[in-house]
Amino acid sequence: MISLGVMIFFVLLGLYVPIALIGCSFVGVWAIKGSPVLAAKLLAMSANDTIASYFFGVVPLFVLMGFVVSQSGMGRDAFDVANQAFRRLRGGLGVGTVGANAIFAAITGVSIASAAVFTKIAVPQMIRHGYAPRFAVGVVAGSSVLGMLIPPSLLLILYGILTEQSIGDLFIAGIGPGILLAVFFGAVIIAMATFFPGFVGQPDDALEEGLTSRQMLEKGLPIVLLILLVLGGIYAGFFTPVEAGAMGAIGAFALALIKRRLSLRDTWTVLVDTGLVTASICFLIVAAQMYSRMLAFSGLPAGFGQLITTAELGFWALIGIYVLVVIAFGMILDSSSIMLILVPLMLPVITAMNIDLVWFGIVTVLAVEIGLLTPPFGISVYVIKATLDDKSITLGDIFIGAAPFALMMLLVLILVIVFPFIATGLLPGVH
Template sequence: MGGDIALWMLGLLIFLILLGVHIGISLALCSALGVYLMLGSTEAALSILGNTAYEAIRKDVFAVIPLFVLMGDFISRSGAASDLYRVCDRALRRLPGRLAIATIAGNTVFAAVTGVSIAAAAAFSRIAYPEMKKVGYKQTFALGAVAGSACLGMLIPPSVLLIVWAILTEMSVGALFIAGIVPGIILAILFSAYVIIAAIRNPEIAPAFEGDTVEMTPAEIKSELIGGIGILFLILLVIGGIWTGVFTPTEAAGFGAIGALLIGIVKGMRWREIVDAIFQAGRTTAPIMFLLITAQMYSRLLAIGGAVNYIKALFLGMGVDPFLVIGLMMVIWIILGMLIDSVSIILLTVPIFAPIAATFGIDPIAFAIFGILVIEAGLLTPPFGLLVYTVKGAVPDPTVTLAQIFKGSTPYFLLILVAALLVLFIPALATWLPKLML
């Protein structure tokens, strides 16, 4: 009976989301109604859900999200992203499509201090796109480089999605952070290889130019050194601290936020900008925290009702090939990516998908990275790819259309799926570094 109720509540949850009810409200309503129907007591249902919410929010790991978001906001507002882009541009000046590759390289490094793809998309829409457009890059090609490479922010640590996944599955945040490094680098290499091949085959989409001949003033050199070295310092502090065991992820997030604040002050941030960054971090993380609380309630509903065991038994009883089930998960993730944001996708599916994957013998760390990659691809899928809308809103060009961004980002969407399949079939890409270092 409990399993049936849990499945009915899952159907009701999907129905409410399709009606446009906020996913957090939908999760809370379905969890409360489901537990009430199972227990037959309002008092017992409210007590269980209240304790679940309290136990969820009091975990130390929840502090990681606002601190990493704050670190990213400080870096974004300090202008360090612009410094990083210019450094990458000059370092890669001999490569075809160098500005697009500089965008990918900049996003790869920028991802290591933000953890949010939207921040990278917004920053590089204003920094990289105008530079590419100015020297004659084809509009769709330039837009695709910005939107596609921004996805790296969801994989390369620190990543909000990895933190959410770890919280839901009770995995180590540090292990998932380290696991995302190699696949993230592989994805960046795939993106860069595509740009180089495309630029060689059709030079008109990425004309060569000699932008490195422009003389820099001492002030510009100083600014770039501070921004570039500052970001590298933060990466060493945060990722290196977790890697070596000096910091827990929560401690690393705190020191990272302090380091980002110091970089911002040196770069000229004033009190008003610091306060705005703090408020923006709060506006970004408060909805995520609410979603995480309601997701824990939803997970408790599934646990009490035995829904996960019921679905596992259903698949195992049918004798379906495990990779067909994984393929179905990919399709569900991509379809959901067309409709809702990545955090919501994880909250809805991971409590069900992760135990099923474990039953099939798939390494939990490899499955987490595989899942994040597929969900990343959803950020670029029409009609509601979140990163596409972010680029459209941030890019300083009124002639840009959503269709152009979707078209330009399609190769990156496909390459993300390629990287996901590589991790699925070669789990060591994600697992060997955590096993080696942690």
């Protein structure tokens, strides 16, 4: 318990989370077993077992695919296609931004990438067409978190590695809640444009020049083909998630070369960025493994489970408390840190109660996503602020603009908890 407390204290001071996890776990094992040599061997085993795993290959492959897609301008193509599809709706450019984010999420899986790309693409367009700046940045902040839920999602990959669950099953389980969340986002934009025009601004979407059918096909077809290749391949059983990541990366490179949008300089940037992100995720997972083993040695998860059993907390009370804790953590920590700290602690308890771990993963990711939009530490909000070239839009404006979307996410989270089939309905053999 002291080790956990010290770890959280250092994280709040700003120490990089994996370093805090590894350091406190190392000292924790040393204190429990009385041997620094054993602690060092355990750290070595944690690193080796994690990186040697075949399933870890899914991380660099999907990251590579996401960066190729982002660098080759498919984000703008997705925005143009979605904007054309929803341009006749009230608040159509906002709905189009949500649609574009949903499409982009299905080929990248990184919400921070979505936030950065659409801050550059969508925010200037929306402001130019009469939308209030606060609303424009709120739409991008809210819809960017779809990247964490709609497969392929790096957060679902991380959860799958932590809990040893099928990443393919997690991807399929994320489809229903992801689409539902996108629909709710679109509905709230239309409702706000209708009933709260002062918040939305005075949009003139109708003046936007439309795309021809040929332009729609040229921009939309490559994206559809890539989504079908990756998600269709997993769902139909043609590929494992690792193979789907490889095929997706090859497909993204091929499309970028056909469109002549990837220079040698761009390729180098993609490869370096992929290496940096993969290394940081790799470090996170090694730290999580060390932390999990320290927890197992300490007996804390078992004691925690016994405490819950003694307290006679039912399913609803346990899930309710867990969700509140995750959302509270989201106000001070980033998404992967929350999962690294809480999931290994809760795993024995959830397993003992025979709760579906795939469904629990979707609930966890949804709760974590809400934290991405809540002050004081909403990572998506900070990414948008850093990407914006407009000093008149403050962090407070972005948080206020994102608030309706955080509420919609809370509503979808409640629906997934009450009606689990939203997440598990597509899984074979699960009812």
